[in-house]
Amino acid sequence: MKYLMTITYDGKNYNGFQRQNDKPTIQSEVEHALEILLKEKIEIIGSGRTDAKVSAYKQTINFETDKQIDKDKFIYSMNGILQNDIKVLDIIQSNIHARFTEKKKTYLYKMYISEFAHPLYKDRLTISKNIDIKAMKKFLKMIKGTHDFIGFKSAGSEVNSTVRTIYNAKLIKTNSKLDFYITGNGFLYKMVRNIVGTMLKVGEYKLDLKELKQTIFKTYKSTYTAPSEYLYLYDIKYLKK
Amino acid sequence: MKYLMTITYDGKNYNGFQRQNDKPTIQSEVEHALEILLKEKIEIIGSGRTDAKVSAYKQTINFETDKQIDKDKFIYSMNGILQNDIKVLDIIQSNIHARFTEKKKTYLYKMYISEFAHPLYKDRLTISKNIDIKAMKKFLKMIKGTHDFIGFKSAGSEVNSTVRTIYNAKLIKTNSKLDFYITGNGFLYKMVRNIVGTMLKVGEYKLDLKELKQTIFKTYKSTYTAPSEYLYLYDIKYLKK
Numbered sequence: 001m002k003y004l005m006t007i008t009y010d011g012k013n014y015n016g017f018q019r020q021n022d023k024p025t026i027q028s029e030v031e032h033a034l035e036i037l038l039k040e041k042i043e044i045i046g047s048g049r050t051d052a053k054v055s056a057y058k059q060t061i062n063f064e065t066d067k068q069i070d071k072d073k074f075i076y077s078m079n080g081i082l083q084n085d086i087k088v089l090d091i092i093q094s095n096i097h098a099r100f101t102e103k104k105k106t107y108l109y110k111m112y113i114s115e116f117a118h119p120l121y122k123d124r125l126t127i128s129k130n131i132d133i134k135a136m137k138k139f140l141k142m143i144k145g146t147h148d149f150i151g152f153k154s155a156g157s158e159v160n161s162t163v164r165t166i167y168n169a170k171l172i173k174t175n176s177k178l179d180f181y182i183t184g185n186g187f188l189y190k191m192v193r194n195i196v197g198t199m200l201k202v203g204e205y206k207l208d209l210k211e212l213k214q215t216i217f218k219t220y221k222s223t224y225t226a227p228s229e230y231l232y233l234y235d236i237k238y239l240k241k
Numbered sequence: 242m243k244y245l246m247t248i249t250y251d252g253k254n255y256n257g258f259q260r261q262n263d264k265p266t267i268q269s270e271v272e273h274a275l276e277i278l279l280k281e282k283i284e285i286i287g288s289g290r291t292d293a294k295v296s297a298y299k300q301t302i303n304f305e306t307d308k309q310i311d312k313d314k315f316i317y318s319m320n321g322i323l324q325n326d327i328k329v330l331d332i333i334q335s336n337i338h339a340r341f342t343e344k345k346k347t348y349l350y351k352m353y354i355s356e357f358a359h360p361l362y363k364d365r366l367t368i369s370k371n372i373d374i375k376a377m378k379k380f381l382k383m384i385k386g387t388h389d390f391i392g393f394k395s396a397g398s399e400v401n402s403t404v405r406t407i408y409n410a411k412l413i414k415t416n417s418k419l420d421f422y423i424t425g426n427g428f429l430y431k432m433v434r435n436i437v438g439t440m441l442k443v444g445e446y447k448l449d450l451k452e453l454k455q456t457i458f459k460t461y462k463s464t465y466t467a468p469s470e471y472l473y474l475y476d477i478k479y480l481k482k
Contacts, residue, residue, distance in 0.1 A: 010360040055361060079357045087357050116320045116328050119251040120296060120473075232361075 002064050004094040005044075009086040011055040012229060018049045026050070026086060030061065033081040037074070038065055047098045047105065047236050051190065056233035057108070058089065062098040069093075096238050104167060104183050107192045108234040109226065111178040118176075125230045127178060131203040133171060138209055139202045140169040142216060143195060151220040152198070154190035162188060169195075181234065190225050197224030243305050245335040246285075250327040252296040253470060259290045267291070267327060271302065274322040278315070279306055288339045288346065288477050292431065297474035298349070299330065303339040310334075337479050345408060345424050348433045349475040350467065352419040359417075366471040368419060372444040374412060379450055380443045381410040383457060384436065392461040393439070395431035403429060410436075422475065431466050438465030 007030065015023040019031070027044060034042040047060045071091055078088040112124035113131065143149075143166050150162040168183040180199070182192060201207040201224055212220065248271065256264040260272070268285060275283040288301045312332055319329040353365035354372065384390075384407050391403040409424040421440070423433060442448040442465055453461065 008360055010363070057361060076356075084358060084363075085360045087360055115317075117325060119249055119326045119328055120298060122251070122325075 001066065001068075001093055002062060002095060003069065004092050004096050004098060005061045005063065005088060006090040007056070007059050007061060007086060007088050009056050009059065011050060011053050011085075013085060014052065016050055016052040016054065017046050017059070026059075029083060029086055033078055033086075034063060036081050037077050038067055040065065040067075045098050047103070048186070048233075050233055051193075051228045051231075053227075053229040054231045054233065058235050059233055060096075060098045060236050060238075062096075096240070102239040103185065104235075104237045104239065105186060105233070106181055106183040106235040107187070108232040109180040109182075109192065109196045110230045110232065111180065113173075113176045113178055121177070123230065124177070125227060127200070128204070131200070132205065133173065133178075133203065135205075135209060136199045136203040137171060139199050139212070140171065142213060144169055147217045149188055149191055149217075151216065151218075152191045152194040152222050153188035154194065154225060157189040159188060164188065164191070183235075193226045193228060193231060194222035194224075196226035196231075198222050200224065200226065242307065242309075242334055243303060243336060244310060245333050245337050245339060246302045246304065246329060247331040248297070248300050248302060248327060248329050250297050250300065252291060252294050252326075254326060255293065257291055257293040257295065258287050258300070267297075267300075270324060270327055274319055274327075275304065277322050278318050279308055281306065281308075286339050288344070289427070289474075291474055292434075292469045292472075294468075294470040295472045295474065299476050300474055301337075301339045301477050301479075303337075337481070343480040344426065345476075345478045345480065346427060346474070347422055347424040347476040348428070349473040350421040350423075350433065350437045351471045351473065352421065354414075354417045354419055362418070364471065365418070366468060368441070369445070372441070373446065374414065374419075374444065376446075376450060377440045377444040378412060380440050380453070381412065383454060384410055388458045390429055390432055390458070392457065392459075393432045393435040393463050394429035395435065395466060398430040400429060405429065405432070424476075434467045434469060434472060435463035435465075437467035437472075439463050441465065441467065 009026055015025050017026045019025050019027040031042055031044055042063050045062045050056060069091060074091055075088050110124040111127045112118055112121040113127050113129055115129060117126045146163060146165040148162050149164050153162055165185045170181050172179045180196060202209060250267055256266050258267045260266050260268040272283055272285055283304050286303045291297060310332060315332055316329050351365040352368045353359055353362040354368050354370055356370060358367045387406040389403050390405050394403055406426045411422050413420045421437060443450060
């Protein structure tokens with residue numbers, strides 16, 4: 001039977017999602033817990049790989065087993081076996097492929113507007129009070145739609161196509177908290193962090209919007225990848241069942 | 242000159258506000274930073290003492306010095322000297338007494354409704370899905386106003402009167418987040434945590450509301466002090482200038 005499991009994790013102490021030798025990763029922790037519970041070797045496939053320190057409100061994962069799984073018992077047992085940093089939210093029997101089934105994926109990047117790193121907002125990137133949020137919003141309008149995002153891809157992973165569709169990209173300011181949500185059909189390696197980096201440079205007047213508009217999907221190359229620890233995989237919605 | 246300084250802190254790694262020998266406290270850290278900056282021994286008076294692990298979005302503090310303080314420079318320098326866990330938000334010259342001037346003080350207690358401790362809400366107390374929020378709100382109606390809160394005071398500090406006024410007490414639910422705000426003219430030792438503890442027992446049906454109504458300001462004695470690390474001093478408003 002093929003299962004689709006939803007998990008959440010605080011990635012601060014992990015070397016990313018993908019299994020690596022000798023380093024703690026989300027994949028190795030989850031596979032280890034599944035092996036203890038199901039008493040067989042299990043390999044999982046995630047909806048995508050989150051980088052070192054990236055967290056997830058929701059991450060979806062496939063695995064296969066011949067064993068019948070009782071949802072409530074399974075969640076309860078897995079959450080007893082797993083570390084405090086990783087928990088199972090849901091599990092269903094499903095033919096959805098976590099990675100390849102068409103989906104809408106949303107990331108959240110957390111920022112805080114302050115002249116110093118605020119003690120009670122350590123999970124947010126500190127942003128200057130002088131930042132131009134209107135300019136940042138203009139940049140976000142530019143990236144919506146289907147474009148070649150090669151300028152926002154960091155070296156390090158090979159893909160067939162660098163064209164992606166951004167369904168939505170918005171900034172929500174609540175007092176000094178600034179939340180950036182971006183929804184797309186998929187993201188290139190470090191693409192969200194390069195979009196955040198470019199957005200912040202626009203907000204700090206280090207990039208001219210008019211000039212950027214000419215080059216963005218042609219010769220532009222992002223030079224600032226925003227730090228990973230403030231990035232959260234926020235939601236995944238599969239478009240077929 | 243007498244100054245009123247506003248600070249914020251993450252109290253998780255501190256043994257409370259009040260200075261103690263050999264243990265890190267907010268008072269000793271702030272006094273130490275003031276001494277470095279002003280080059281004289283400074284004693285501070287807080288609006289009140291927060292317990293070990295309690296944090297503050299806003300805490301007000303008095304100190305005296307003959308030195309003239311330039312607000313922007315002072316804040317910038319203090320925040321450079323202080324640890325990451327404590328920062329200065331504001332400073333004004335003022336005759337307000339941080340502790341004795343009449344005020345409205347607000348505490349926030351953070352909870353999260355979940356069957357397990359959620360990795361991304363470690364700063365919140367985990368509350369069962371079965372909790373009766375309506376019953377908890379009925380209890381909050383009972384405590385509003387001026388009453389003798391002796392049943393909500395933990396042993397360990399002597400006060401002249403155990404009568405306090407609660408201006409407001411409310412629960413705000415946002416998805417699974419549950420925030421409890423309580424505003425009063427002052428709080429007895431561990432009073433907020435005993436109110437939260439009683440409220441949770443009411444929500445779990447371990448205390449009968451009708452019975453509690455008969456005894457609450459008479460023979461009732463709180464037996465559950467909610468954990469300190471989810472408590473935040475949220476706001477302080479002085480009623481005179």
